[in-house]
Amino acid sequence: MDNLYGMDGRRYDSKSEMVVANWLHYSGVSYLSHPKLALQETRQPFKGDFKLPGVANVEVFMCSDINKNSRSDLPTWAETYLIRRQKKEAYYANSELPLISIEAEIFRQWGLRKYLSHIKQQFKNFGILLCAPAGLPIAYSQYDLGIKWGLEDFVNYAKTNHIGSFSQFQRGAPDLYALTRIKGLAKEVRLALDALHNRRSITYKEDLRPIADVRADCRRLGIVERAQYNEAYKKGLFPVGTPNSIRQSYGMDWYEFINGRKIDDFWRWKDAKKFVRTFNFQSKTEFEKYPRKGGEWDFIRKSPAAPNGGYPEWTNWGDFLGNVSAKEQERRKADIQITSELIKEFKTLDTLAAVNYLKKLGLKNTNQLTTRNRL
Numbered sequence: 001m002d003n004l005y006g007m008d009g010r011r012y013d014s015k016s017e018m019v020v021a022n023w024l025h026y027s028g029v030s031y032l033s034h035p036k037l038a039l040q041e042t043r044q045p046f047k048g049d050f051k052l053p054g055v056a057n058v059e060v061f062m063c064s065d066i067n068k069n070s071r072s073d074l075p076t077w078a079e080t081y082l083i084r085r086q087k088k089e090a091y092y093a094n095s096e097l098p099l100i101s102i103e104a105e106i107f108r109q110w111g112l113r114k115y116l117s118h119i120k121q122q123f124k125n126f127g128i129l130l131c132a133p134a135g136l137p138i139a140y141s142q143y144d145l146g147i148k149w150g151l152e153d154f155v156n157y158a159k160t161n162h163i164g165s166f167s168q169f170q171r172g173a174p175d176l177y178a179l180t181r182i183k184g185l186a187k188e189v190r191l192a193l194d195a196l197h198n199r200r201s202i203t204y205k206e207d208l209r210p211i212a213d214v215r216a217d218c219r220r221l222g223i224v225e226r227a228q229y230n231e232a233y234k235k236g237l238f239p240v241g242t243p244n245s246i247r248q249s250y251g252m253d254w255y256e257f258i259n260g261r262k263i264d265d266f267w268r269w270k271d272a273k274k275f276v277r278t279f280n281f282q283s284k285t286e287f288e289k290y291p292r293k294g295g296e297w298d299f300i301r302k303s304p305a306a307p308n309g310g311y312p313e314w315t316n317w318g319d320f321l322g323n324v325s326a327k328e329q330e331r332r333k334a335d336i337q338i339t340s341e342l343i344k345e346f347k348t349l350d351t352l353a354a355v356n357y358l359k360k361l362g363l364k365n366t367n368q369l370t371t372r373n374r375l
Contacts, residue, residue, distance in 0.1 A: 004141045008033070015139070016104035017049055017060045019112075020119060022138045024050070027131040031058075039091045046088065056098035056126050061085055063105055100126055112139055135178050154180060154189045155196065164197055166190035191240075209241040211250050211257070217242070218258060224294030226254045259298055267299045269313040276300065277322035284317045 004012045006021040010033045024031045035051040050058035063078050064085075092099040100122050107115035116133055123130055149157075154169075157176065163169055166189055169177040180186045187207070217238055223229050226246075233244055243249035246257045267275065275296060281287045292300065304310050304320060314320070342361070349357055358365070 006033075006141070007137075010034075014060070014062060014104065015141075016062070016102070016107045016115070018141060019107070019115065019139055020050065020058065020060055020102060022136075022140075023116075023119065023130055023133060026133075026136050026138065027129075029128060029130070037088070037091060038095070039087065041087075046084075046091070048088075052100075052128070055128065056100050057092060058100045058102065059085075059088060060102045060104050064103060098126065135181060137179050137182060140179070149179070149183075151185055151188050151192060154185065155192050158189075158193055159196075164193065166193055207241050208243060208249055209239065214238070214242055214246075215257065215260070224258060229254075255298065258294075266301055269311045272300050272304065272311065273320055273322065276320060280323075281321045282323055283321075287317075287321060 004015060004018050006012055006018045007025045008021060010021065012018040012021055012033075021031075021033065030053060032051040032053065034047045034049065035057070037046045037048050039046040048057050049060045052058065062081060063074070065082060089099070089101075091097075102119055102122055104115075106118045116138070120130055154176065157163070158169070166177075166180075166186070169180065169189070180189050218224075218229065221228075221232055221237060223232060229246070230244075232238065233242070246252065246254055250257065266272070276287070279290070281290070292302070301310055305314050305317070346354060346357055
């Protein structure tokens with residue numbers, strides 16, 4: 001145990017004792033290590049483990065009479081130690097000195113978490129609140145595992161212990177995981193492990209590039225679709241800090257990301273016509289066959305003439321595409337209005353009168369009449 005040094009630079013006889021010292025150190029509690037006691041059987045006086053001036057003394061007892069008979073691995077020095085423990089406890093009681101007793105056997109039998117809970121409660125009984133231990137190297141000696149490690153040491157440990165990712169550190173070696181963060185090496189260790197296993201590194205929120213920069217990359221690479229983005233990401237065409245998922249990282253769908261506006265923000269009827277007419281389509285068929293996807297096309301309704309989802313101001317394809325003169329549009333509009341009146345009148349006739357009516361119009365059946373209304 002000669003190499004157990006706490007964060008205060010003092011040497012301790014056991015890891016159980018060092019844990020207490022480190023926790024007091026990080027909690028900012030004033031304490032003395034190994035104070036001499038007015039209890040002397042030989043030339044050397046007894047020493048306590050800790051003293052909290054004006055509050056209490058602290059003893060980290062390595063074993064107890066209660067568990068002595070239940071232990072099969074009782075060390076050879078246990079009998080002598082238990083006698084010394086009884087003398088110390090009697091000394092504190094006779095001197096009316098408050099004593100905080102810590103049972104180190106809890107550490108050995110049930111692990112660090114239970115031990116920390118026990119320590120916390122014992123100090124709390126005396127009105128002393130210790131800091132939260134999460135993220136602090138409370139169980140580390142200055143000369144123990146990891147305390148002096150650099151990036152290469154953590155990576156070598158991962159290789160030796162078959163740790164393939166940074167998240168596995170958290171499960172397999174939680175103390176070392178906490179230590180990487182304390183040392184400010186968490187990101188470097190993660191990136192090194194990802195590089196070691198030839199995979200793209202996950203982008204965390206604090207590492208994200210500005211969304212404007214990622215959009216600029218997409219314009220530079222000619223990316224307008226999510227599939228193109230995913231392919232470019234796999235090929236490593238983006239700088240570090242570019243996320244794999246736009247939605248998860250920036251909280252917006254692909255459409256809004258690539259266009260800078262939401263998908264429901266369609267252009268107004270006047271603006272839509274102005275844009276479409278620049279393509280000089282000659283028919284509805286030409287318009288529908290054109291690959292209308294990505295860029296400014298996403299601001300044009302896919303079915304502009306549809307009763308639902310189209311433009312409420314819709315007139316006709318000629319007007320929309322801009323290949324019919326205004327005079328022709330007015331003429332067709334007048335024809336449609338006249339035909340509508342004819343249909344209304346036709347519906348009021350009986351069968352014989354209706355047949356004669358169609359003959360006068362030069363039509364063979366009612367389908368030809370309704371077709372005229374659509375021109």
